[in-house]
Amino acid sequence: LGDEAFADGKKVGVITCPSYSALTKKSMAIARLDVDKAVHGAKLEVRGKTVKASATAHTLPFDDPEKKKRIAVG
Secondary structure, three states: OOOEEEEOOEEEEEEEEEEEEOOOOEEEEEEEEOHHHOOOOOEEEEEOOOOEEEEEOOOOOOOOOOOOOOOOOO
């Protein structure tokens, strides 16, 4: 929480909700990003006190864009 997102060495956002996804087996986060970087496929770097990692911006739902996995019944 509070880690920062960078693109080309420039701060472009802040992580607001980091998490680990049991579904994808990867770390993920919700972030506030500059408008020009809040697009699917934007390459980012996340930096914090204990982490430095590459990241890619995704639209929601990132894991099932055609919404085929979760279908409510009832």
